[in-house]
Structure formats: structure tokens, C-alpha cells
Amino acid sequence: MVAQDAHAHAGPQGFIRKYVFSLDHKVIGLQYYFLALVAVFVGMFLSLLMRIHMIWPTAMLPLVGEIKPETYLQLLTMHGTIMVFFVLTTAPQSGFGNYFLPIQIGAPDMAFPVLNMLSFWTTFVAFVVMLAAFFVTGGAPLHGWTGYAPLSALTNSGPGEQLGADLWITSIAIFCIASLMGALNFITTILDLRAKGMTMMRMPLTCWAWFITAILGLLAFGVLLSAGILLLLDRNLGTSFYVPLVVVNGQVMGHKGGSPLLWQHLFWFFGHPEVYIAILPGMGVASQLLSTFARKPIFGYKAMVYALMSIGVLGFVVWGHHMFMSGMSPYSAFAFSIMTMAIGVPSAIKTFNWLGTLYKAKIRFQTPMLYAIGFVSLFVSGGLSGPFLAQPVLDIPLHDTAFVVGHFHLIMGVAAIFGMFAGTYYWFPKMFGRMMNESLGRIHFVITLIGTYSIFMPMHYLGMAGQPRRYSQFTELAYLQHLMPLNRFITYAAIVTIAAQFIFVINLFWSMFKGPKASDNPWEATTLEWTTATPPPHDNFGGHTPVVYHGPYEYSVPGAAKDYVMQTDPAGVTAH
Amino acid sequence: MATFSSTIRVPQAGQDGGGTPPPVRGGGGDGDRGDGYPDYGQRLRRVRVGLAIGLTSVTMIFVSLTSAYIVRRGLPTFDDHTRTYIQDWIPVQLPLTLLLINTALLAFSSLTAELARRQITRQAALAPVRSIPGVSLGHESGFPWLSVTVVLGLGFLSGQWVAWRELADRGFYLATSASSSFVYLLTAVHGVHLIGGVLVLLYAAVVSLLHKPIEGRRIVVDVTAWYWHFMFVLWLWIFALMWFVR
Numbered sequence: 001m002v003a004q005d006a007h008a009h010a011g012p013q014g015f016i017r018k019y020v021f022s023l024d025h026k027v028i029g030l031q032y033y034f035l036a037l038v039a040v041f042v043g044m045f046l047s048l049l050m051r052i053h054m055i056w057p058t059a060m061l062p063l064v065g066e067i068k069p070e071t072y073l074q075l076l077t078m079h080g081t082i083m084v085f086f087v088l089t090t091a092p093q094s095g096f097g098n099y100f101l102p103i104q105i106g107a108p109d110m111a112f113p114v115l116n117m118l119s120f121w122t123t124f125v126a127f128v129v130m131l132a133a134f135f136v137t138g139g140a141p142l143h144g145w146t147g148y149a150p151l152s153a154l155t156n157s158g159p160g161e162q163l164g165a166d167l168w169i170t171s172i173a174i175f176c177i178a179s180l181m182g183a184l185n186f187i188t189t190i191l192d193l194r195a196k197g198m199t200m201m202r203m204p205l206t207c208w209a210w211f212i213t214a215i216l217g218l219l220a221f222g223v224l225l226s227a228g229i230l231l232l233l234d235r236n237l238g239t240s241f242y243v244p245l246v247v248v249n250g251q252v253m254g255h256k257g258g259s260p261l262l263w264q265h266l267f268w269f270f271g272h273p274e275v276y277i278a279i280l281p282g283m284g285v286a287s288q289l290l291s292t293f294a295r296k297p298i299f300g301y302k303a304m305v306y307a308l309m310s311i312g313v314l315g316f317v318v319w320g321h322h323m324f325m326s327g328m329s330p331y332s333a334f335a336f337s338i339m340t341m342a343i344g345v346p347s348a349i350k351t352f353n354w355l356g357t358l359y360k361a362k363i364r365f366q367t368p369m370l371y372a373i374g375f376v377s378l379f380v381s382g383g384l385s386g387p388f389l390a391q392p393v394l395d396i397p398l399h400d401t402a403f404v405v406g407h408f409h410l411i412m413g414v415a416a417i418f419g420m421f422a423g424t425y426y427w428f429p430k431m432f433g434r435m436m437n438e439s440l441g442r443i444h445f446v447i448t449l450i451g452t453y454s455i456f457m458p459m460h461y462l463g464m465a466g467q468p469r470r471y472s473q474f475t476e477l478a479y480l481q482h483l484m485p486l487n488r489f490i491t492y493a494a495i496v497t498i499a500a501q502f503i504f505v506i507n508l509f510w511s512m513f514k515g516p517k518a519s520d521n522p523w524e525a526t527t528l529e530w531t532t533a534t535p536p537p538h539d540n541f542g543g544h545t546p547v548v549y550h551g552p553y554e555y556s557v558p559g560a561a562k563d564y565v566m567q568t569d570p571a572g573v574t575a576h
Numbered sequence: 577m578a579t580f581s582s583t584i585r586v587p588q589a590g591q592d593g594g595g596t597p598p599p600v601r602g603g604g605g606d607g608d609r610g611d612g613y614p615d616y617g618q619r620l621r622r623v624r625v626g627l628a629i630g631l632t633s634v635t636m637i638f639v640s641l642t643s644a645y646i647v648r649r650g651l652p653t654f655d656d657h658t659r660t661y662i663q664d665w666i667p668v669q670l671p672l673t674l675l676l677i678n679t680a681l682l683a684f685s686s687l688t689a690e691l692a693r694r695q696i697t698r699q700a701a702l703a704p705v706r707s708i709p710g711v712s713l714g715h716e717s718g719f720p721w722l723s724v725t726v727v728l729g730l731g732f733l734s735g736q737w738v739a740w741r742e743l744a745d746r747g748f749y750l751a752t753s754a755s756s757s758f759v760y761l762l763t764a765v766h767g768v769h770l771i772g773g774v775l776v777l778l779y780a781a782v783v784s785l786l787h788k789p790i791e792g793r794r795i796v797v798d799v800t801a802w803y804w805h806f807m808f809v810l811w812l813w814i815f816a817l818m819w820f821v822r
Binding site for chain 2: 112183187188220225226237238241244245256258265
């Protein structure tokens with residue numbers, strides 16, 4: 001499994017071995033990143049179609065024509081699935097993690113480079129299979145990204161539930177296998193490949209976040225995989241795991257005795273940790289950047305690590321809070337509710353420490369830092385509605401409304417995306433050897449921050465006013481007429497925000513070729529990726545293995561020559 | 577400095593010892609000695625760590641299937657004829673003798689896998705001595721434990737196939753009842769994992785014909801033997817679940 005040439009000092013020269021089936025973790029990281037970039041634009045386009053349909057229900061739209069209710073549900077399903085799996089799980093963990101985890105711990109590559117390549121190409125196949133669902137008879141499935149049975153478990157429950165749904169489940173199963181391989185690689189790398197002196201408690205918080213995320217993935221994706229296998233058997237081989245005795249369109253189906261709730265339990269046992277798989281890497285990046293650009297050590301490093309751990313542990317015992325609506329016993333609901341609100345404690349510790357890091361600091365407001373602060377802002381705004389939804393008595397009226405849509409988009413969607421933007425602007429000089437344009441970055445930040453708040457904040461009010469989610473049309477409902485101006489505002493904000501993302505793409509590709517040359521350490525940061533050449537050589541450190549003497553956030557150390565001490569600096573601090 | 581940063585800097589320095597030399601323990605190596613010659617000891621450890629982590633996810637797959645089994649077994653279902661809730665779980669009549677024979681086959685294969693693992697560990701340890709010209713260590717017994725393991729493994733898989741045929745003869749098909757669905761599913765998922773182990777062992781056998789360094793083959797055999805033991809324990813778990821929680 002360990003390739004010989006991955007450790008050789010000169011990489012392979014052929015195009016295929018160098019850029020396509022590469023074993024180099026840096027190339028694989030970029031492959032994941034660009035896969036996620038394509039996926040995010042597909043997902044964003046689908047959401048744009050949905051928003052336009054909401055306020056102009058009869059409009060003919062590009063590629064899909066007139067949107068029927070089932071078309072709307074297909075867009076909704078594919079938007080959610082593509083965004084959760086191929087963007088939020090792919091870019092922050094597999095993309096940045098692959099590129100920077102080995103460098104930050106001083107390793108020449110991941111533990112199993114061949115497995116690493118396989119997990120990327122498996123993810124790629126999963127993405128192709130997922131997109132293929134659009135182009136088969138009946139189109140994409142309409143059971144939502146959560147795939148609730150029996151809708152998802154019957155082949156005649158709606159358009160897209162024939163071959164489209166089979167492709168959807170197959171894609172998810174392939175994705176599970178890819179993620180398991182990736183998680184295995186990440187954990188082994190961290191446990192076994194740290195450079196001399198890089199103790200666990202000297203790892204940057206990004207590495208800790210990737211580590212905990214990999215553990216969550218390792219434990220969660222296996223459960224989704226077996227849930228998916230049961231679903232495929234129910235759909236195609238007539239078993240009754242999820243389907244009770246049910247009549248569809250006047251036809252009695254052959255199933256009996258299954259329980260749709262079994263799917264919900266298995267799915268959410270994966271689904272809730274998945275939320276943290278999406279957000280934890282963003283927390284790591286935010287911690288890294290806040291410390292670097294505030295020129296201060298991260299406030300409470302150990303507390304940050306333990307908070308990450310407890311979020312990870314608690315994330316596995318709260319899946320029931322997605323199921324308060326399912327007729328769950330009030331005692332179970334109470335237990336899940338308490339556990340869910342307990343997550344507020346480590347989350348608050350993290351937020352407090354981020355603010356403590358910023359307190360009285362001479363902050364350098366460069367674009368990566370703006371996004372890191374934006375991440376904290378969105379994490380707080382999205383997180384504060386969590387305790388509302390954690391209480392069954394409040395969740396039951398709010399659950400199927402736009403309130404929940406606003407909540408999870410702020411905390412899991414946009415906050416994680418801000419983590420990715422922060423990571424992109426921060427690590428771009430190391431990845432491509434050039435700086436991104438600062439002015440375009442700031443313009444992009446301002447529009448995106450205001451835009452995303454304008455989209456998702458009003459959804460909380462819409463939800464409290466009773467606007468249901470997953471409905472394709474509101475224009476015909478009298479009691480929602482007074483909410484139409486707000487809906488229109490959200491759609492306009494969405495159009496502007498989506499348009500602004502092209503500023504980012506232009507900046508990304510323009511800077512890749514035309515940006516000013518970057519130095520090896522443009523942000524004056526301390527971690528190992530900034531000690532090596534830009535872009536890093538094939539074996540990351542050009543033939544030598546780094547030795548680590550310090551923790552990752554030694555900024556403004558009294559007595560030090562500069563206001564930062566590299567982790568590899570043997571002299572370092574003269575006075576304590 | 578009266579800034580906040582300097583006041584919180586102090587515990588930070590104490591916590592990870594600013595400027596102290598790297599500890600002797602803690603932190604791994606990079607898997608080779610820097611001279612291009614791979615360090616097999618470290619590589620073996622790394623692959624073993626990888627295996628343990630991989631088996632964790634296999635465990636999660638079976639934990640979730642087990643919990644689904646138990647939940648599904650206890651579910652009442654609405655009966656259209658009697659208009660009441662009934663239990664639709666039909667205990668599967670397992671071919672017990674056959675499954676016990678299969679279990680014995682797998683237990684023996686686990687034993688031979690262990691013997692193969694110890695054999696190649698010994699060979700790898702003695703390889704540097706043996707390569708010295710003029711040194712002879714006498715004849716090492718070359719019993720093909722690896723091949724025996726593969727044959728026993730294939731025997732187990734064939735036995736499982738016969739058990740499936742037996743179940744079908746008794747009227748238990750995949751979709752007959754949730755109980756039979758689970759029996760087929762659990763044995764199939766376990767069988768797929770075992771086939772993976774057989775393929776890796778065959779790969780190790782092929783590699784032995786290519787005169788590659790024995791250390792590389794030793795790593796493959798070592799982790800596959802551990803994987804094989806795990807598959808045996810997993811089978812005991814599945815068998816116990818199917819038999820005692822009918």
C-alpha cells in the first residue's frame with residue numbers, strides 16, 4: 001500500500017502520473033478542491049432556480065423549463081445532496097486537509113498515498129453517478145437529501161424514484177467508501193507520521209480539526225453505508241426493512257412490517273456527525289487565522305482541543321433531535337434535547353476563545369482574516385437558533401418551516417463555506433506561489449457577508465410566520481401573501497450574492513497566473529507549511545525532515561526577535 | 577508590555593515548553609531512513625495502525641446492522657386481515673450442523689493464518705542472516721500455511737453458499753421475512769469482507785513468486801492474518817446473533 005516513489009525526492013514527470021493519477025497529497029488535495037468548486041456551482045445554480053421559481057412560479061427557466069412541483073423537489077434534493085456531500089464534506093476536509101495536513105505535521109506525504117489517490121477517484125465516480133441521476137428517465141430523485149423512507153424506498157412513489165433514486169443511493173454508497181478510505185488515511189497519518197518534536201499538543205488546531213473530523217467520518221459513514229444497502233434491497237429485491245404495508249396510487253405494495261423510522265435513526269446517526277464533519281475543519285481554519293492575523297497566541301489552546309473533542313463525542317448522541325416530529329417518546333426527546341443543548345457549552349468555549357484571541361489585538365484585516373471573522377459571526381448567528389430547535393416544544397411548530405432552513409444554512413452551509421474562503425485566501429500563496437488580489441477579495445467578502453445574511457436571516461422570520469419549507473409555491477396561499485415582499489427580497493439577495501461569487505472565481509484563476517509572486521511566508525505565520533518553499537517541493541521539505549521546537553501559535557512572544565516564532569526555530573524564546 | 581497578549585502568553589509557553597528541544601518520544605517518523613531504504617519496522621507499524629482504524633469502520637457497519645436487526649425484530653406491524661398489530665418476525669430455521677462445520681473451517685483457517693504469520697515473521701527476521709555468504713541455518717520447514725488458509729477460507733465461503741441453498745430449500749428467501757433478509761444480508765456482507773481477505777492472501781502468494789524483498793510480503797501476510805482473525809470473531813458474533821436472537 002505504501003508506494004516507493006511517493007517518498008523519492010523527485011516526483012513523477014509524466015502528465016498522467018503527475019496531475020491525473022497522482023500519488024502526491026498536494027495534487028490530490030487540489031483535485032478535491034476543484035471537484036468541490038465545480039460541485040458548488042452546480043449546487044448554487046440549482047438553488048438559484050428554486051429561488052426564482054418561488055417568486056415567479058410560471059417563469060420558463062434555462063435547462064429545466066417550467067418548474068413543476070416535482071421538479072422543484074428534484075432541485076431541492078440534488079441541491080442538498082451535492083452541497084452536503086460534494087462540497088461541505090469534500091473541500092474543507094479532503095481538499096485542504098490533504099494538501100496541508102502532511103505539511104503541517106512535517107510529513108513527506110499521507111500514510112497511504114495509493115489509498116489516497118483511490119479515495120479521490122472514488123469520490124469523483126460518486127459525483128459522476130450523482131449527476132447522472134439528472135439524465136435518466138424520470139430524472140433526479142425527489143426524496144430530499146435525507147432520503148426519507150418510504151418515499152425513497154419505493155420505485156413508484158414519484159418521478160425520479162425509479163433509476164434516478166437508485167443512482168442517488170449508489171452514489172452515496174460510493175461516497176461512503178471513499179470517505180472511509182480518506183478517514184483511515186488521515187488518522188494514520190496523524191498518529192504515525194508526525195515530525196520529530198511534533199507532539200499532539202503542538203499540532204496546529206487545523207490538524208486537530210481534521211483529526212476529529214476524520215474520526216467522525218470513520219464512525220459515521222459506515223452506518224450510512226449499511227443504511228443505504230438496506231434501502232437498495234428494499235427498493236430492488238422486495239425486502240421490508242423500511243417499508244410497512246403501504247398502498248401507492250391504489251396499488252398494494254408487496255412490503256410489510258418495515259419501519260420508516262428505522263431509516264431515520266440510521267440516517268441521522270450518520271447525519272448529525274456529518275454536520276460536524278462539515279463545520280469542524282472551518283473551526284480549525286478560523287482558529288489558525290484568528291491567531292495569525294491577531295498576532296497573538298490562540299486563547300486557550302488546550303480548551304480548544306478539548307472543545308473539539310467534546311463536540312465530536314456529543315455529535316454522536318444527539319441524532320434524535322432531527323426526529324422530534326416522528327412521534328418519538330417524550331422521554332427520549334427530552335434526553336436528546338438535553339444532550340443537544342449540552343453542545344452549546346463547547347461551542348461557547350470556542351467562541352469565547354476566538355473573541356479572547358481578538359481582544360486588544362493589533363489585528364491585520366487582510367482578506368483571509370475577514371473571512372475568519374465572518375466565520376465566527378455566522379457560527380454565532382446560526383448557532384444561536386440551535387437551542388430553540390433543540391427543544392421539542394419549539395421544534396415541533398418550527399421544524400417544517402423556513403426557520404430550520406435559515407438555521408442550518410447559516411451554521412452548516414455558509415459558515416463552512418466561509419471557512420473554505422478563508423482557507424483559500426490564506427493558503428493560495430502556498431498552493432500557487434502567487435498572491436490573490438486583495439481589493440477583489442475585500443469586495444467579494446463584503447458582498448458575500450451582507451448577501452448571505454440577507455438571504456438566510458429573513459428565513460427565520462418567514463418560518464415563525466408559518467412559511468413551510470419544501471413547498472414549491474407560495475403565491476397561491478392567501479395567508480402567505482404578506483410575506484411575498486420578503487421572499488422577493490431573499491431572491492434578489494441570492495441573485496446578487498451568486499453573481500458576486502464570479503468575482504472570487506475570476507480572482508482565483510487570474511491570480512493563479514498573473515498575481516504578484518508570493519514569498520515563502522507572506523502572512524508571517526509560524527506553522528510548518530510556511531517554512532518550506534512556495535509551492536512546496538514534491539516531498540514537502542526538499543529532502544530534510546523538519547524538527548519542531550514550539551507550539552503552533554507563538555506570536556508576540558516577549559523577548560523574541562520578531563513578533564512570531566516559527567515552530568522549527570530552535571532558538572526561539574530567550575526569556576520566559 | 578501591558579497588552580493582553582503578553583499576559584496570556586505565559587501559560588502558553590509553559591504548556592508546550594517554548595524553545596525546549598523536541599521530546600525523544602512523541603511524534604512519528606516519516607517511514608524511511610532518509611537514505612531511500614524503507615524502514616520495514618515502521619512501515620509494518622503504520623499498516624497495522626491503518627488496519628485497526630479500517631476495522632473500526634467495519635465494526636460500525638456491523639454495529640448498525642445489528643441495531644437494525646434488533647429494532648426491526650421488535651417492531652409490531654399492522655395486519656390488514658385482523659386489523660391489529662402483530663409481530664411479523666418469523667424465526668429462520670438455520671441449518672445448524674452446516675453452520676457449525678463452517679465455523680470450524682473458519683476457526684482452523686484463523687489458526688493456519690496465525691501459523692503463516694509466525695512463519696513469515698521468522699523468515700523475515702532470519703533473512704539478513706541467510707543472505708550472508710557461507711552461512712547456513714539449516715532447513716526451514718516450508719509448510720504452505722498460507723495456501724491452507726486460502727483453501728479453508730474458500731471452503732468456508734462454499735459452505736456458506738450451501739447454507740444459502742439450504743435456506744432456500746426450507747422456503748426462506750431474501751424477501752420472505754425481515755429475519756431471512758437479515759440472515760442473507762449479514763452473511764453476504766461478511767462473505768464479501770472475507771473474499772477481500774482471500775484476494776489479499778492470493779496477492780501475497782503471487783508476490784512470493786516474484787522474488788521481491790520478504791519484508792514487504794511479511795507486512796501483507798501480517799495484517800491479513802490479523803484481518804482474518806477479526807473476520808472469524810465477526811462471524812462468531814453474526815452466528816450468535818442469528819442463533820440466539822432468532
